[in-house]
């Protein structure tokens with residue numbers, strides 16, 4: 001493990017000030033399950049990705065944790081553990097989709113200290129990115145090893161330059177719930193909808209989102225879903241113990257009295273460098289009877305999928321999982 005200095009700020013402004021002061025050498029940590037246990041212990045580094053020398057602990061900031069309700073929906077502090085998200089009565093009552101998605105993350109032990117902010121901002125699990133010997137685009141190199149290598153878990157949609165899939169289960173659910181992230185930095189606070197938070201390799205191959213190096217995610221805001229909204233989550237893994245999604249589907253939608261899709265979202269994990277909104281599926285459902293249309297609507301995902309040499313199997317998986325998840329939500 002590379003040596004580092006640990007800072008324990010007691011306010012967001014102090015933490016953001018430290019990030020600003022130390023620049024590229026500093027990183028925030030919450031539970032540490034990815035930054036310390038993964039990236040740093042595995043020496044995941046390159047010229048575009050120096051390992052941090054200053055670590056700023058966010059868990060020493062008292063008001064960054066907990067679930068609160070307000071007129072604009074639920075607010076979840078960034079350092080709230082995944083277990084506390086899952087167990088929150090407010091989350092279970094108003095947005096059970098998030099509770100279900102968080103419950104499929106990792107193992108109980110990791111969920112007890114891994115946080116929502118850390119889960120959303122964790123780095124990709126691509127084995128070339130994580131491998132010490134591969135100087136890929138994401139680390140400042142000039143090649144994506146998945147193009148010629150073992151790409152069975154890589155992107156089937158939106159891969160360009162780099163073919164990672166976004167690893168966060170909660171991010172896929174939060175995108176379906178039309179959530180936003182509150183960010184705080186030296187130049188002030190801003191709110192970014194999850195629709196705009198994540199970006200693909202074309203926008204910036206070194207990062208997965210718009211968080212600036214001197215900013216902190218302070219909370220996630222989830223608007224109260226429409227009355228009677230249907231929602232469901234499903235995740236397919238290679239094995240039944242803890243694992244990242246091979247593919248996952250989250251959906252939130254409203255239905256009229258005749259069983260027709262009114263409005264809503266279908267989002268996918270494990271298929272793209274970002275949590276992916278399957279608008280082709282949503283558009284095919286709009287105003288149509290869900291029972292009668294879902295099969296053809298789910299098949300629309302084939303029109304945007306561009307598989308690599310070893311991952312075409314994901315297209316069938318995700319098509320089937322979209323159909324299953326929408327019907328499950330419908331009840």
Ligand SMILES: Cc1cc2nc3c(=O)[nH]c(=O)nc-3n(C[C@H](O)[C@H](O)[C@H](O)COP(=O)(O)OP(=O)(O)OC[C@H]3O[C@@H](n4cnc5c(N)ncnc54)[C@H](O)[C@@H]3O)c2cc1C
Nearest residue numbers: 030031032033034035106114115117118119121169217243
């Ligand atoms: C064995 C194992 C299995 C896993 N399985 C899954 C899985 O199935 N699904 C899944 O989604 N995840 C999985 N994970 C990832 C795990 O869920 C996340 O690592 C955990 O939720 C991250 O939370 P953390 O607080 O420990 O993050 P940390 O390691 O503390 O931080 C992760 C990253 O986020 C940044 N960060 C943290 N908090 C903030 C913040 N508030 N603002 C800005 N940046 C921040 C850090 O700088 C770091 O880059 C797994 C991890 C392991 C080790």
